[in-house]
Amino acid sequence: MRLMELDENINYIVSGLERSGTSMVMQVLLAGGAPVAFNKSRLPDQSNPKGYYELEGGKIINKLMDGTFPLNEYKGKFIKITSYGLKYLPAGDYKIIYSERNIGEILDSMEKMANINDTNREETRESFVKLNSMIKNYIREREDIEVLIVNYNNILSEPSINIKKIYDFLDLADINLEKMIDAVDRELYRQRRN
Template sequence: MNPFVTIVSGLPRSGTSMMMRMLEAGGMPVVTDAIREADVDNPRGYYEFEPAKKTKDDPSWLDAAHGKAVKMVYQLLYDLPGDRHYRVLFMRRSMPEVLASQKKMLARLGRDDGGISDEKMAALFQSQLAKFEAWAAQQPHLAILEVDYNQMVSDPVPLASQINQFLGGILDEAKMAAVVEPDLYRNRG
């Protein structure tokens, strides 16, 4: 059994679902409940796990997560108990693309973006990420590998290898890379 839990994290719309699919294809079990079904915004599924959203109040789900991958938005990483180890694949994507993708998804869902300009939203995200990065650097139970979504879509093989090494070298890199579908890269900066 792996002595760590693999966490896939990042901003919303940064490629976390794609990364979960890659890990699954490479042979890593994933923790998901399939409650949120695939749709036009994530045609291969969201790979979410509702109990992860309540980790602060009930982290018991982590007991069965060693050797597996779970997706968590970065704000939830603050709630991870420090009594175990985590390897975090932190997805990075061009900020204009994140914002464009988020806007399109909200519009399709019939939700308002709150009238916040892209500039304000980008500044908010960047401020939150800077705070998170400073905190994460002080956490001995977290090991983080940043993964560039844009690079992954254009050339997945080298990053699949880097991810595999970070996670212990047990995954099938070719199968991981084969999951990447450039046709799903629709919101470009």
């Protein structure tokens, strides 16, 4: 598959709370032909059967915190940095696709992945809701960041409409919208809350 070229001066990021659909957005971008950087430092497992699409074994946040993550090397490619890591983005030029999901589903999925039974679930929920809100406000206010907010639940219920939003945000002639829509895998939607 021929990959298109993104702007080499921009860092492209897929973000959102952990378990909010960031891996699915990475899959969608890759399917459409967008350059996506990841390695096999965290292998696919039951929580993410198609892989995590991450760098640094998912621990990119630590490197952003101490300023050692080489963002320059990843310009012109999409990388995954989850919400908390965005707090540590240095000044630059960024395009961020930020994924949201029903918070109950996120917590269910987190607990399953970490094999924990959260006895303070309501407090945890509140903390992650606040983190999500704080980060969204922060990235919207920064002048060096362009943001698209997408919703995992909406992508799964109406892929065509919602993937088109990503397509329009990227504004690239040679990205394959049909393949992006086809990449939305409803079978992976296992933590649904009705």
